[in-house]
Amino acid sequence: MSNASEYPDGVDPWAFLRTHTAARIAQGRAGNSLPTRALLDFQLDHARARDAVHATLDTDALQTALARHGIETLHLHSRAPDRPTYLKRPDLGRQLSELSITQLHKRDQEATLVIVIADGLSATAVQLHALSVVLGLVGGAGSRGWSLAPVCVVEQGRVAIGDAIGDAFGAALLVVLIGERPGLSSPDSLGAYLTCQPRPGLTDESRNCVSNIRPEGLPAEAAVGKLLWLLDQMHTRGLSGVHLKDEMPTPALPQTSFPALPGRSPETPD
Numbered sequence: 001m002s003n004a005s006e007y008p009d010g011v012d013p014w015a016f017l018r019t020h021t022a023a024r025i026a027q028g029r030a031g032n033s034l035p036t037r038a039l040l041d042f043q044l045d046h047a048r049a050r051d052a053v054h055a056t057l058d059t060d061a062l063q064t065a066l067a068r069h070g071i072e073t074l075h076l077h078s079r080a081p082d083r084p085t086y087l088k089r090p091d092l093g094r095q096l097s098e099l100s101i102t103q104l105h106k107r108d109q110e111a112t113l114v115i116v117i118a119d120g121l122s123a124t125a126v127q128l129h130a131l132s133v134v135l136g137l138v139g140g141a142g143s144r145g146w147s148l149a150p151v152c153v154v155e156q157g158r159v160a161i162g163d164a165i166g167d168a169f170g171a172a173l174l175v176v177l178i179g180e181r182p183g184l185s186s187p188d189s190l191g192a193y194l195t196c197q198p199r200p201g202l203t204d205e206s207r208n209c210v211s212n213i214r215p216e217g218l219p220a221e222a223a224v225g226k227l228l229w230l231l232d233q234m235h236t237r238g239l240s241g242v243h244l245k246d247e248m249p250t251p252a253l254p255q256t257s258f259p260a261l262p263g264r265s266p267e268t269p270d
Contacts, residue, residue, distance in 0.1 A: 022185035022216065042184070049182035054083060057123035059153050065131050071138060072150040074107075076100040076165070080156040093158035096165070100154075104168040111149035113141050113231070114171040114198070118157030122179030125190040129214055130177050133190065136224030137175060144232075146173075159193045159207070166198030173231050174198040180211060188214050192223065194230050196240035206241040208234075 014026040027038040034042070063073045079095045080086035086093050096104070115137055117130050134151060141148055149169040154161055159176055166174035173196060180191040190213040195206055208230055213223040229248045234240045 024184070045184040045187075048187040049184055052122040052124040052179070052182040052187040053087070055123040055127075056083065057119040057126055057153075057155060059155060062117065062127065062130065062153055066134065066151055069135060069138075071134070074103065074150040074152045076103065076152050076154045076157075078154060078156045078158070078161055083156065086156040090158060093156055094160040096161060101164075104165065107149075107168070109149060110147070110170040112146035112171065112235075113137075113173045113175070114149045114152065114162070114166045114169050116152045116154060116157070116162040116165055116174065116176045118154040118159075118161060118176060118178045120158065120178035120191070121181045122188060122190075124182075125179040125188040125214065126177065128188050129190040129220060132220040133177055133192070133213060133223055133227075136220065137227060140224065140228040140231075144235075146235075159204075160202070162193070163195065163198045163202050164200050166195065167200060171198055172196065173234055175227065175231070186212065186214065186217065189217060190214060192227055194227065194234065194240060196234040196238060196244075204241075208240055208244060208246070 012026065012028065017026045024042070028035045030036070033039070059075055063075065066073050077097045077100050078086070078093045079097050080089060080092040115134055117126060117134070119126055138148065138151075149171065152165050154165075157178070159178055162174050162176035174194065176193040176195075178191050178193065180186075180189040183189070189211065192210045192213060194208045194210075195202065210218070210223055210226050210230070212218050213220060218226070226246075226248060230240075230244070230246065233244055237244065
């Protein structure tokens with residue numbers, strides 16, 4: 001991008017784009033490099049993303065918050081004993097520890113819907129946003145007459161770990177809420193993975209995903225509406241993943257007028 005001082009009125013005509021997106025555009029230029037402010041912002045966002053990957057989920061705080069709303073929880077763990085192992089061995093994050101398997105077998109309980117919360121690659125996202133999504137899902141399940149298993153809080157877990165948990169409860173429906181891989185503009189993005197008739201051995205084509213759940217992306221209320229619509233379809237039709245398309249009606253976005261780009265008038269055709 002050109003320096004703002006190169007423009008006759010001293011205003012960079014590209015700068016307005018930053019009011020519409022958190023993407024790294026219209027950063028300006030200082031010689032052959034970025035302005036100091038843009039460089040420092042990049043370094044800060046990079047640090048936040050790294051911190052999110054290495055953060056530890058405060059399971060006690062999360063379970064206490066859920067208990068305040070009368071929601072029973074079950075604390076489980078993957079086969080990855082610590083964060084460094086989890087990051088180096090994704091396969092261990094997809095498997096339950098022996099102790100967790102024993103805990104599930106002792107439950108001897110069936111449920112229509114199982115909700116799993118896993119730290120994933122951003123415990124920050126889970127800590128900030130999972131509670132509001134769970135409350136919405138629990139309320140929606142109650143109004144539909146679905147039975148619920150205890151909400152399973154899993155440390156060092158990846159998406160596929162939910163399959164064994166759902167299978168243990170004989171669940172018809174599974175939702176895994178998990179911290180997504182952080183981006184430079186989104187270190188706290190929560191993802192939701194939905195599966196019909198979960199069981200070990202399923203792969204990603206069997207799941208539906210709703211991603212970027214956070215105030216700056218898809219707000220919790222809108223995410224819950226989307227998730228409940230998908231769960232209704234799964235429950236009625238008995239399928240998920242590539243066999244289930246997201247055809248939920250969405251409101252039309254408002255039209256927005258943008259300033260003309262440099263060297264073009266609004267009437268210039270593409």
